[in-house]
Amino acid sequence: MHAMVYRGPYKVRIEEKDIPPIEHPNDAIVRVTRAAICGSDLHLYHGMMPDTRVGMTFGHEFVGVVEQVGPSVERLQPGDRVMVPFNIYCGSCFFCARGLYSNCHNVNPNATAVGGIYGYSHTCGGYDGGQAEYVRVPFADVGPSPIPEWLEEDDAVLLTDALSTGYFGAQLADIVEGDVVVVFGAGPVGLFAARSAWLMGAGRVIVVDHLEYRLEKARTFAYAETVNFVEHDDVVVELKRLTDYLGADRVIDAVGAEADGNLLQHVTSAKLKLQGGSPVALNWAIDSVRKGGTVSVMGAYGPMFSAVKFGDAMNKGLTLRTNQAPVKRQWPRLLEHVRSGYLRPSDIVTHRIPLEHIAEGYHLFSSKLDGCIKPLIVPSAA
Amino acid sequence: MPYRAEKPPLPESAEQLRARIPGWGADLDPADRPAVPRERLDPGASGAHWDLPEQQPERWPRERSIEHGRLTPVFGTSCPPKGLSGVVRRAAYARYSEGRAAHWLLLLAADRIDAVESHLASFGTLHPDNPITETGILGEPSARPLSSRFGVRRTDVVHQPLDPVIVAGPWVAAAVVGALVVRSGVRRARR
Known part of the structure; x- marks a missing residue:
């Protein structure tokens, strides 16, 4: 064969x-x-x-x-x-x-x-x-x-x-009616997670990526607001601004190990294999979710360590929910x-x-x- | 603003969202969400008609994590360990748990050794490795390579030039080493 x-x-x-x-x-x-x-x-x-x-x-x-x-x-x-x-x-x-x-x-x-x-x-x-x-x-x-x-x-x-994982990711986020949901990544899983967030009653869904054609799909397929992180000096500040400086209630990482947005993180992970994965999207998720909020991780990471900002996650009282679907x-x-x-x-x-x-x-x-x-x-x- | 107790108002009401977005709120009730509750002891739900699955025959000593108490009843049989990479892989599994960086670093090192071993071995076959066809770059002309990459402010074009270095680097290094060896051999022969 x-x-x-x-x-x-x-x-x-x-x-x-x-x-x-x-x-x-x-x-x-x-x-x-x-x-x-x-x-x-x-x-x-x-x-x-x-x-x-x-x-x-x-x-x-x-x-x-x-x-x-x-x-x-x-x-x-x-x-x-x-x-x-x-x-x-x-x-x-x-x-x-x-x-x-x-x-x-x-x-x-x-x-x-x-x-x-x-x-x-x-x-x-x-x-x-x-x-x-x-x-x-x-x-x-x-x-x-x-x-x-x-x-x-x-x-x-x-x-x-792809669809099952995106849908599962939205479930792990524990969305309740009216929640503001940010999805990092407008690939297949991110698009399906964004679409699923609406099924669960989200009040706003914001998708973040750097590829404009994928953000266009997020607007037309997933009915989402979009943020191109390349257009902002600091995407976390932009997300805070968009959420009236509260932060999102729920954030879904649908990017994983090859996240872009920080050259050092990307190169040390995806090119040099010194980390289990580039935690750029995960760190942005931790920083842009509101205190007491939930971060759902659907992005796949390798089994080695990654430079994750765990202190912020702890200080903000976050719930991190993860699994393969x-x-x-x-x-x-x-x-x-x-x-x-x-x-x-x-x-x-x-x-x-x-x-x-x-x-x-x-x-x-x-x-x-x-x-x-x-x-x-x-x-x-x- | 978070400086007061109220949550910031939403731009659209539930009625507006329901009218605009197909299925909005269909899974509002957590009871309708299949992953809720998270853990639900229901051994019959999966369709398994065994308590412990029969053991799959072990056709060669199957490497396994030392965090396992036994060989799992079922396992994959793709690509048994071979060559130097196989020796390194077996050592990584035999000596280090999944909690040790050494386990993963040895496995990554074995992956690189495996690639070199396999490339070299392929030259002794009728189907040698061909980095041109195997990298898929022959598909570039029909994939709008310029308009996809430039004028669209995508951040990954900064590091994409590293990809050919990763692919071609070992080949170039091997060619240089090969040339040096040949030159040194020729010089020795002339003396």
Whole structure:
């Protein structure tokens, strides 16, 4: 089969690989019909995530058709169209039994701090991902779900991470009616978080970024006010001014490890790999939220230390809420919202790229060219 | 202003927001939010029909965090450790917990070694690494490279020139080292 393969920082290519075998009785093999490149894939692509091995296939956002199932699989059969959460989880450990599917303890021998994620380095379990024609899906009775007949594949694939994560981020912010919500980052997760904040009754939503084309999307898709931080000497002061010097009630970090806005932080993190991630957006979140407010962190950071302004967080009495999204827990409610027309996930898709051209897709997305917000990957066997 | 007790007024009322934004307030009630309550002990909700999953066969000694009490029942099998990078990775897992910087720094070092080893190994195959095609820069001409980068005040163009240095740097360094080795060999042969 054709699969995307990592060849070192900033380099990927298509290789011929064996179709993955069943390795556990509850595995399924899924033929991928649509995948995506996630902003967090860029952390791998840039060589920031420890234990990212040459030869690994990335991709944790994908949907497809069940090709083969293991002997203990009861709920799926070959031919089923399925959407697969980016979390790999057993469904039965201490954490899964409490709904914390993204924190499963039974799927990642390499680390205890993070669960299993498809195609996301050995730090996240060493599983090949879905930017390929076929992928191994562990715990087929637990993770994947049939795609409803009425749901388009381009919408379904965004439910496997980006939309679920944005929606989850808005929930973690504990928004109550009339809250002023600031979202850092106008990428896919930030756009969905902003849109979700309205569902939860926000009174104002302000999105911050430096890419004007993405801020335009935040205005038209997410109905948000926008701030381009390049246009202000100090974006924190601008946000204080916009909130009558109180600060936002809730702030969502939808940027993560490669945040721009401070050259030293960015270069020491994204280029020199001396920090787990550039905490520019997180520090801005801590400084721009009001005292007693909530910061929800959806941006992905590496496992190393980062220069976070924790003193301000403590002195301001902030609540910091974080996690990888337990995706499947979001689906019933999100599917209602999609069906009722409140959300149309594929509105943020800007590019559809054949799997064979994935190197160009990574470069386009990484360099933010051609107005790229969300690139989907289409395998030739789709 | 925060200097008084009242919250600053909002520019739009709930009715105005509901009229303007599809679905505004649909999840106002926390009970409608799927991640609330946060932890909810409900072992049957996931669909798992096991108490502890069966153990996946271990086809090679699987490296694991020393913060784990056992090998997890299921694990990924992509890219087993190999070469010098594999030695470093195994040492990082065997010796240091996730709480130690040494663990992560060794793994990052192994990643760089892995890249060098793999590039060199690829030259012995019919599919050698090609930094031109693998970096995807051949897609630049059709991606509005100039108008996407310039005249739009994006802050990342300041450090984007570092990207080619990161990609090409090791190749240039290898070429220089190779040239020096060859030159030194030629000089020795002439003596």
